[in-house]
Amino acid sequence: MTAVAAWTAIALLGAIGLLLGTLVHRRVSTEIRRRALARVSPDLDAALIAHLAELDPAFPDTGGTAMGRRALRTTALGMLLELRGPERARLTAVLEHAGIVVESAGHLGSRSPRTRRRAADALAQYRSAASTDALVGGLDDPDAQVRIACARGLAELGDPRYIQRIVEVAAETAPTRGGLAADLLLALAASSPSTLGGMLEEGRPELQRLAAAVVGELRLADQAPALRGALSSANDAVAERAARGSGLIGDAEAVEPLLALLRDHARPWPVRAAAASALGAIGDASTVGALEAALREDEWSVQVSAANALATLGVPGRETLERARADARADLRGHAIAALDR
């Protein structure tokens, strides 16, 4: 027994030594890398800014070293989300000239999923036509994250030849990776908004929900008819998102289907509350009667949405609220007072 305890103690001491060794090694190597980057970064950053501001036509010089490319890539990735228009195009040209786009494209062939994900994510941000072939190849990657990032890269480039493939990736990943698929749809909305309309008409419910959210939030008025169609979806999440979207766009032709949603008591409250809010946002005074009926229901969230919607419908809406303020029902009075106060 004593011997077992002694060996255990020795093993634990060894484990502590190993952990400490790893810790010190990581710290030292990180510090060496940080210093190496700090040596090249300031000059490169200054040269890059001068080039982007068109003060210096020469491309920043990475010295052809891996560390130089790394420093330039890190700075560029930090700037890409901020830049628009010609500055962004110039930055992409800098990355192409420095061989960084080709380097990242090469990393897409790595055996490590982590390396491929980072490469795909970087390529999606570079928005370089030189990366098209690599991105198309990445659509068949076994890793879903790589496929989504490559599809996003292609969507950013806006090449119509690949839209069908992008839609397939979005449809396949929407049920399990909603956030990443939503990102993909946001990118697609910029280059091909009609594709989102198509998704709303015949996509899977998860994809329809995301498409409805994107169309609404980006106020893609051209796609309002497709959004209107989604209002009658049997899927409540899709109908709710479509209702919110119709309200955000202010689609006057959606009033009738929205009224049908509001009156459909088989729908859960979030759908009916979204329909009430959308009617308020559209601002059609003919909906006052239906909203007043909703205000007189017992579902608290529907009542709040109806009251707030009435408050936005001008004189008839406010008159309805004034009447409700004198109602015998305390909850009605409360909702009316709060809505008039907003």
Place this chain on the structure above:
Amino acid sequence: MKVVVYVVLVYFVAFAALHLALLALAAVDLRRYWARLNESAFRRTVRSPLAPPISILVPAYNEAAGIVDSVRSLLALEYPRLEVVVVNDGSTDHTLDRLVDAFDLREAERPLPPFLHHEAVRGVYLPHGRLPLLVVDKENGGKSDSLNAGINFSKYPLVCAIDADSILEQDALVKAAMPFIEDPWRTVATGGMVRVANGCRIEHGRIVEAALPRNPLAMFQVVEYIRAFFGARTGWSAMNSLLIVSGAFGLFRKDTVIAVGGYRTDIVGEDIELVVRLHRTLRDEGRPYRIVYVPDPVCWTEAPESARILRRQRRRWHRGSVETLLIHRRMIGNPRYRGTGLLALPALLLFEVLGPVVELAGYAFAVAAYVLGDIELSFFVLFLAVAVLYGLVLSVGSVALEDVTFGRHTGWRALGRILTFSVLENVGYRQLVMLWRLEGFWQLFRRGDWGAMERRGLAVPAAVDDDR
């Protein structure tokens, strides 16, 4: 006597195996998280119109000194859409006046939402401008009661429960919301890592410079927090069996919290109990769900620097764990609740709740066995050495994980101090905390709260020590 010693040995081996497994799981999970952190998803989320809006709930009791700075820093957090709901829990100082003056608030008419029960609301205040702030002034009812009121009056689908003195990182909400964005169907709660703010330079409710505390008690807690958050919670989360989402920072789906009845106001461990109830209800309903721990330092909180307050805190924490186990005792060992029932709750019972009893009894029996000649001195000493060394493996392993991922305490001196306190905690501090936890047990027995727990309201204001 030997039997008892063997029982302690088996217990120790089981504890060691579980915590080593958790540490290994944490290492894998952190590596995965770290790899994804380098992608652009976080930065895009900050701008995404699709990020789910969040209501931040701030229960405040006598927080006049710091509430304005806290609210200002919360309003300035990086997130596309958020509102701050401050619940003034019957403060007897000028908390409400400070808020009214600083944010130009006016009293507004709002009907009382019917979702969760809480103490009477005295008034609702809104800014004259478009600032996304709402202040609910209510009768004193404690932190859980205030959170329930905050949930009631919040308007967004995600609610973030924090303490009034929690200091959030600028990107805390983005990081905590990522699981909701990535997997909106299943994610119901996320918890973030809480760090000790003592010693840090704080300006206008923000951490300007991370540093270690000078106070030894706070230093011991730094080690404890690193071990608990980097080792255990990351590991439990990887198994979808996380039991604690810290009261200092947690993000929840509002509809799910309302569906399970909100926070209980009659217990002290409302944070752990809510999470266990979420596990229980969602499993009972057969609904797929995730409760995720985000292994990222998103929130800073002040740790007690006096033994008196630390003792009170530990007694409350321990009592909270016992109460939760009692309420949900049917889940313990029940395969229906998978990892939560089969592993996490039994581990909470054996190693957290009964830990102090077993460890202190172990010391006593070992001494007695040695005196009676049942064990040799060499074995006794070696066993103690193994226990201390094993604790060190967990501490150093967690510190290593923290250092190679987020490394907020840079510099060799800081690392040296953390490691030194990892060793020193085994001599006195650990045993003292064990005694305080036993007191938590004792309080429950002595006050006869076991049966009263189901009924009695707890009119205890949110105290500075509610920062688990």
